[in-house]
Structure formats: structure tokens, C-alpha cells
Amino acid sequence: MAVLTEEQTLLRDAARNWAQEKSPVSAFRKMRDSGAPLGYDPAAFAEMAAMGWAGVIIPEAYGGSDFGYLSLGLILEETGRTLTASPLLASSLAAASALILGGSEAQKQAWLPKLAEGEAVATLAVDEGPRHDPAGVKLKAEKGGAGYVLTGEKSFVLEGMAASVLVVSARTGGKPGDTDGITLFLVPADAAGMVRKPLKLADSRGAADISFQGVSVGADAVLGEEGKGWALLDKTLDRARAGMAAEMLGAAHQAFDMTLDYLKTRVQFDQPIGGFQALQHRAAHMFGQLELSRSCVEAALTAIDQDAPDAAQLASLAKAKMGETLYLVSNETIQMHGGIGMTDAHDAGFYLKRARSAEAAYGGRAFHRDRYATLNGF
């Protein structure tokens, strides 16, 4: 654990208490069983917002507490432990970051206070195919009417059905793969010509495919500068990546703790199975990987708070290393639990399913290894 300020320690403890008492995995199971249409419980998110968690990175002038990314990461880690489903990451962190970093005064006034209060949900609509490829944007924005007309497809938009506003990456110049010619737009979810289709995901969380069939927006919908949206998008995504890594850290830790507990209590051959070296050494390896991953996640969030020059590298480092560790831990959780872990009645499967969704979001291990190599000049 990073060296925290007193306020951060209080925040972390509050998040831990709330997650363990008010939002345990059984609450997630109940949400899934109820078939909640948004993939989360709005009442639970309202509670989180009431505690100020939706406004942690939002400046005080817009109703937030300006408490930083490491602080929000502490909350995400704790809610990640219990698989709490909410738009905290996609909206309060990712979309809020785009507005904070690139929004005009009017855009900030219009949306940040609502996001901080949890009254509105926002999200990023970036990817268009099955794999994360933010520079590969094809969705076209052509000048028309008083502003622009958007035509194209977005896929795997997290909290896409809950969102009342979307940060949409579009191409106003260049060709797919170019980083020049990308423009970000702030598009209300009720805009005419936008068709949202809910996705039923294995991890029971909310996401949508969205079709833009000639969606007209005003010139004031541009977030940042026309054609120069890449830097803003990249920086925003790095914040989302580090935040997702924090959630993954919590999930991996909880899955590991649960598995360790099982190793100590499950008896076979007249002894706890945790006495077998074949399992002990795998557990020791996982412990080491979790420690290494924690260092990466905390370093990335801290670098973002300090706007350090290596923040992009550290964000990819965190997502890649945490992805590797969660992959390992989620698989070992199933294997070490044996048959019971295969049952729907046990929680192990929830962690495995969430692990793969989290891996895919904002780029997986392969994407971030490639990016890490590129950022290091090879």
C-alpha cells in the first residue's frame, strides 16, 4: 500500500466498510439474478455518490472534491474486491477525465456537477471492432447544418445504456489508423439517429453497441479541438486504464484471499490441501505477482495525479502487469477450488468472468505490451 495521507486512509477505510457491509458479492449476485437492465443497481450507485465518490477527481468549482486519481483508485480497489457493479469507473473516472482535461467552460458547467452528484452517467465511446484500437476510428463526422453529422458504429461501450451523454471519438480527417484527424464530441444519448443495443455480457455488467445513423450535433459539441483530439483521447484513456487496473487489483486480491482460505480449510488425504507444496508454491507465486502489480497500479495513479511525463508508460505498465496477474489469479481460483468453483452457486466464477471483461476494456495485455515497447523506443 502506498504511503497514504490521513484523508486517503479514512476514504479507503470508508470504502472498505461500505463495500464489505453494503455491497458484498451477494449484492452483485442479487443484481445479476434480478436481470437488472443497466447491469448495476442505481440505488447502490446513488449511495456511492452520496458519499462523494462520484466527484473524487472533479474540481471543487464543479461540485467535486478534487481528491485525485490515487484516492479514486483506493475506492475502485475496495469496490473491485466485492465486484460492486456501478458506473464509477466509466463515468466518474473515464468520461469525467475527458471533460476535465478537454472540456470548455460551458461543457464543464453543463455536465461535471451532474456527474459529481451521480445524477447523470457519462461514458467513452471509442472502439468500433472487437479489439481495442483507439486510433482505428472510422466513425465519420462531416460538417453539416449548424455543426456536424456523425455516421458509424461504436461497440462495447461500457455503461452505454445508462449513459445520458457520451464522449464519442470520430474522424474529421485522415484515415483509420492515423492519430491526426480525430475529434471528440459530446453527444447526448437522446440525440436523434442514435440507436443503442444492450449487450448481454458474461460478467453481467452494462454495455452497449451503438449505431450513429446521421446524428446531428452543434459545433459546440466538439470536446477540445477539431482534428486534434488524439492527445486528449490518449490521456483520458490512460486515466481509465489506471483506474481499471485499480479495480482489477481489488478483484485479484479478493479472489486470492478466498482461494487461500479454501486451501486452509479444504481437507483431502487427511490434511488441509494448503499443506501440499504443489499448491503452496503456486500460491506464493501469486502473492509475489500481486505485490508487483500493486506497485504498478499505485505508481500509475500517482504519476497521473502529478501529471508526470512517464504517466502514459506507467498506465500501460499497470494495465499490462495487472492484466497478467488477474489472468493468473482468476484461473488459479477456479482450479484450486476444484469442482465447487465450477458451480454457479460459488463466487469464483464471478471473478473469472469479470477478469476477462476488465482485461478487454481500454486495452488488454497485448495492446499495452506493444504500447510500452513503442513508448520505450523499440
Next chain:
Amino acid sequence: MADFGGEVDLEAFRTEARAWLEANLPVSLRGKTSLAMAVMEGNPVDGDLLLWKQAMAEKGWGTPTWPKEYGGGGLSGPQAQVLQQEMNRIGGFNPLAAGMGISMVGPTILEYGTEAQKRRHIPRICKGEVRWCLGYSEPGAGSDLAALQTRAVDAGNQWVVNGSKIWTSGAQYSDWCGCLVRTNPEARKHDGISFLLIDMHQPGVEVRPIKLIAGASPFCETFFTDARAEKDEMLGEENNGWTVGKRLLQHERQGQTGGALMREAPLSDLARAYVGLDDEGKLADRDLRTRLASHMIDAKAHQLTIARVQAEARGSVNPSAAASGLKNSATHVAQTRAELSLEIMGSRGLGWEGDGFTSQELETVRGWLGGKAMSIYGGSQEIQNNIISKRILGLPDMTKSV
């Protein structure tokens, strides 16, 4: 002169340390950190190096956190960190770090030694007057260290020692040996061991260096034939040597957590030179590129973890069980780096000696081979995993030894 033992401002200490280093580290030695390794390998100490050694010995800064009364520097943990930072800044090194005295034996004597033992041994370690080696492993006692058979028998006024030790690093240069011996063969194997301090300069001690897969090595075999140790050279109580010996190994692991990795050039430099980049600016061998990226991610994660552990300890220098995890991680990173270096160099990474290869190429090959020892010595990777399982994770101990 400030009193460094009390609550003084770290920045004031930084100014003091910087000024002292500027005044005392000979200009000819600055940036020559490889000399620290030469000292380790028993090379002669003369000229400016001797001056530097004397200055550091006088100041006690080769052992910065040890008590002043025994010749140490009397610094707090945070002050010692500042000293290290200033040492790095000026390109200095510790000229007193030869042998196992500073890193392992000294801290253990400070913890378990009698007042007389501390007065006898610690000042000489602080001044670099004696070198220490360790007598732990035996031909029949490696990972199962507690199976050791070297006997020490009470002969009235002295202990008489018979047996053989192996992997006694630097024994050929050493004056003293911290040695685990069996004093009660009837007891359960962990309960009959004592920790004895043995003078190496006596007829009953014979040392033979061992040639390894990487060529010449600091490792030795050491034979004790009716060797003698004074009765008051037992560290800790008789038959309590296992506890003392384990504590010493924690100090050893603390030194094997890979701080040195931070000073190495990124491996991507070597890859660019030998493999080259393609039109997109990516390493021409894409398979290697991915594995190199993974390795650099692991190396960075390890560095960040060392920094985090230090920050969380707030300058405390006590070794902990967490060092076991860091030792395994450091080993993994270093060995992977060596393997990738060889692969990057292709056939240039296969040389043994001669002028057909650069010295860097030859050193890389020897380093790759020598580095295989990292996951074996100081408690093998498997032993570290046993320790993590029992002490950190609380899993049942099936070996009854960690």
C-alpha cells in the same frame, strides 16, 4: 557538527554528507563504482583507494546505521538513505563492503552477540580490518540446511571442530568464518545446532576454490580438521544456532532484492544495436520484441516494488519476510535479462574467451552462467516459496524447517 543520532533535519544532514563526501572522496575514484567489486574480489587496496577506505573507516559510514560506540556511523535509517543518495550523486562506493561482515555477520552479532563479542568483532568490521565468510552449506546439507553434520565438541576451554563446508564464498580471502555446527547430535536436527565464530588463520582450516560453469568463482570448499574456537566465540546460546542462522539469512536476502538492477542500462539499447528496428521503428524480431517488453515491464514492476517497500517502511532497515518475495522477483528479472541478452546477441552471445568477441560480449556470457546461482544460493527459489507459504500466507509447514 550536527548530532546525527537525534531528530535533525534530513536536509541539514544532506548538506553535511555532501560536503564530507566532496572533501574526502578522492576525485580519481569518482564514478569508479566497479572498484567496489574489485575490493570484493580481494584486489589490493592502496593509493587513493586506501585513503578513501581510511576516511570511511574513521567516519563509520561504511556501516552507517551501526551504533557509534562500536565504530558505526550512528545514523538513522532515513539519514542512511540520504547518505546513499549523496554517494550515488557523487559516484562514490563503500570501500569497506568486502566479505560478509557488513552485510550479514555484523548485523547478526549486533543482535545476538555478547557485549564482549561486539567489542571484539564489530569495530574491526567497521574499519575493514577483517573479512568474514559463512560456513553454512555442506555436501549433504543444501536446501535441507538443518541436516548439517560438521561437529563442534566441547574440549573444556575450547570448541574442537571437524567437518566440511561448501559454497563458502570468499573463504580464500577471509579472516573469520560464521559457521553453523552441530553441538548436540542427539537432539532433533534443528535443536542441536550452534553458531560459532571461527578464526580462519589456523592449521586445522583448509580452503579450496571451486571452478564453476562460468569459470573461476569466489566459491570454496572449506575443511575443518580439529580446528579450534574459543569457548566465548559462540554467537547466541548453545544449540540455539538455527534461530541465529535464520536471522542472518534474512539479512542476506535483504541484500539480494535487486537494488543493483536499477543502475543497469535498459536492455532495449542492446536490442536496438544487435537486432535493429524496422520501418515502423519496431524491433525487427517481433517475437523477441514482445518478450522484451514483458521483461522490461517485470523489471520496472520490481523496481517500483522496492521503492514502495522502502517508502512504506519509512526508513526502517529491519529485514522482513517480504524480502523472500523480492529475492525471487529479483532473481527472475536478472536471469530473464541474461537470457534475453544472449538471445539478442545471437552467435555473438556464445563466446567463451579470446579476441573474437568484445569484452562486453564475453562478460554477458559469463554473467548468464554465473547468474544461474541466484535462484540457488541464499535459500533457493523453492525454499523462498516455502517461507512465503508459511510465514506470510499462513499455510501449513510440511517441511518443518522454515
